Amino acid sequence: MKKILFVFAIFSLTIVSCGETKKEDVKKEIESPKKEEVKEAPKAAAGDDVVALGEKLFTDKTCVSCHQLDAKIVGPSVKDIVKIYEDNNASLVAFLKGEKEAIVDTDPGQVAIMKANLDGFVKDLKQEELEALAAYMKSAK
Numbered sequence: 001m002k003k004i005l006f007v008f009a010i011f012s013l014t015i016v017s018c019g020e021t022k023k024e025d026v027k028k029e030i031e032s033p034k035k036e037e038v039k040e041a042p043k044a045a046a047g048d049d050v051v052a053l054g055e056k057l058f059t060d061k062t063c064v065s066c067h068q069l070d071a072k073i074v075g076p077s078v079k080d081i082v083k084i085y086e087d088n089n090a091s092l093v094a095f096l097k098g099e100k101e102a103i104v105d106t107d108p109g110q111v112a113i114m115k116a117n118l119d120g121f122v123k124d125l126k127q128e129e130l131e132a133l134a135a136y137m138k139s140a141k
């Protein structure tokens with residue numbers, strides 16, 4: 001009787017361990033496609049991060065107080081700016097760096113308002129921050 005019990009015990013151990021192996025295999029199969037997804041994620045996130053940073057700067061740096069998405073307030077709307085920049089194949093970053101003249105609103109009074117910002121605080125922004133602002137404006141149009 002003892003022998004039978006012993007054999008039975010080994011038998012059930014074998015079943016249990018086989019079961020575990022199978023479970024692990026299944027786990028691996030489920031996990032492996034996920035790993036590939038994770039590899040892709042940072043790329044997409046990087047783009048989103050730049051736009052998110054740009055959106056934050058657009059508010060923090062008071063751009064939003066003169067530029068709304070759709071409507072002209074003090075300055076032209078973001079949509080108008082981006083459209084004219086795209087039509088002219090011009091660089092928002094170059095304008096913000098003070099390297100290029102205004103092309104959207106060339107009225108001297110208006111240009112002076114924006115120029116005061118460029119000379120005041122925009123010149124202190126880093127290249128990445130200017131690029132983020134440009135990326136946000138392009139994404140928001």
Ligand code: HEC
Binds near residue numbers: 062104
């Ligand atoms: C005090 C109001 C004011 C603030 C703040 C302001 N702008 Fe402007 N912006 C203007 C006015 C007015 C114009 C129109 C004159 C012009 O086009 O240069 C303008 C024009 C622009 C243009 C178009 C330039 C062109 O080629 O004509 C861009 C791009 C721009 N602003 C980006 C920004 C960004 C980015 C910020 C924040 C860092 C900002 N502005 C903050 C008033 C402002």
